[in-house]
Amino acid sequence: MSELLLDARKVEKRFGGIRALRAVDVHQSPGETLGMIGPNGSGKTTFVNVVTGHLAIDAGSIHFAGGPIAGRAPHNITRAGLTRTYQAVRVFGRLTVRENLRTAALSAGDDSLETAEHGRELIRWLNLEQRLGAVAAGLTLFEQRRLELAMRLLLRPKLVMLDEPVGGLSAVEIGRMMALLAELKSRYSLFVIEHTMRVIRELADRVVVLVSGEKIADGRPDDILRDDRVIRHYLGGQRA
């Protein structure tokens, strides 16, 4: 257990009579990029929500970097090194890009954005230099996704959970985001929820498949995409 970065065992989550997660086991090693796929409503985002502390689990256990995190407040889980992005991009819309980044830098313990160890490098890498004075709500979706990512990376996370990182982007933007994510993969442990199979195939070292809150497969992307159950339940009878 101690070698695992994320170790979720027999995790259960119910919403009234609906079992959103059914004894789900997910583990991830440091440096690994884990993909999670499944139809809409299969429990992927719920899984991220329980891991990051936004929802309480009904049964099971979750360990991160060797310590239990189930039941801890989201800010404590973030401080432990686990951060996430959202399906519908989430930034402080009325604040400027600089103010958004400054908040994250200060939260990480830096004195300011400018003195943040890798703040300037991140801003350059994510091409936000020219947009620092702009109000976040006025950015394009692709710029907002980059800002969202920069804010999380300023926290110096051990694991970044990305919920549909290319959702809503154009084909050209998906290509650019893929290049960023590929570089990100070399520096961080990633957990990626995505419907775009190209992203999963190119990024993930291993893939977990959820259907109706149940894990039905876990393995290498190529094997998973050939798995009959995955094809029947998720890929709709067509091989990817």
Place this chain on the structure above:
Amino acid sequence: MTSADSRRSRMLWLGGAALAVAVPLAVAGNRFAAFIVGIVFVHILWTAGMNLLYGYTGLVSMMTAGIAGIGAYVTTNLVMSHGWSFWLAMPVSAVGAAAVGVILGLPALRLRGFYFVLSSLVIQSAVTLVFVYFPQFTNGDTGITQIPHPRLWLPGEGAVELKGAAFEILLGLLAFAGVGIVHLIVRSRMGAFIMAIREDDLLAEELGIDVTRYKVLVFFIGSLLMGVGGAFYASYVGFISPRSFDVLVSLNIWLMVAFGGRGTILGPIIGCIILVPIPFVLQDLYMLKDIFYGLLIIVVTVAMPAGVYGTFLQRRRAREQAAVAALETSRRAAERIAAQ
């Protein structure tokens, strides 16, 4: 912050401190005007606390007058019934009011938006009822009269009653200090965090900010300013009753912040300077007073939803953004031409 900004900020603060002293001296000959100035200063202190809660943290608390009332009643009781010095009673009751403010603010940790406003309204009404139904401490609806002014010990003079322009100067410096405290908080790490909470507390939590801790802290500091203001109000006016701290007063404090510009340092001060004197100045036209007050608020909230100063800042920011965008467009055009 550039050195020019820092110089301008220093000048503004020096100017503010000078005004806090100069205005009471300028109107010292007219007690009616001087009294209004004193009341404006107390309201600036109250709105500083409200601005921290509502303007910067997004907590629309409608129980601020109740908290100020606790500061006022506890101080008055300690001074008049137990013989405490005002200078000891005031901080003790202000800290007490702040502690009560934290406890009464606990619903804010669970409730958001409209639901918190509603709960704070209920709490304010309950606090007002406590002021009415515990006459042994508050003298009920009749209120407490002849509250003594604080006394200052001066070398050679002994204990001297604080009154007239000297009291107004003290209130001015107090208001200045209250606004200064809020300004320092806003510029600090805590300021960045509470503004993040105001914008999206879920995202703030996600970024590792302890939302509960900062909300409690904001309630404590905001309530402390209210409590100090309440203690000085009681001793300045010399009379308090449950109506001095009822829900309408809470609403007015909120209104002054919204009217001037929530989440700005100068906005609430402008709100106080414009709105506080209206009931005094128009007291002979009592039929028109409320109509004028209401119309002014409607016109400003419709024409300037971010308040007088807030709208000014928004427009200036929009102009700056447009200028930057125009500059960027011309830079790109120049690059294109150079490339051809």
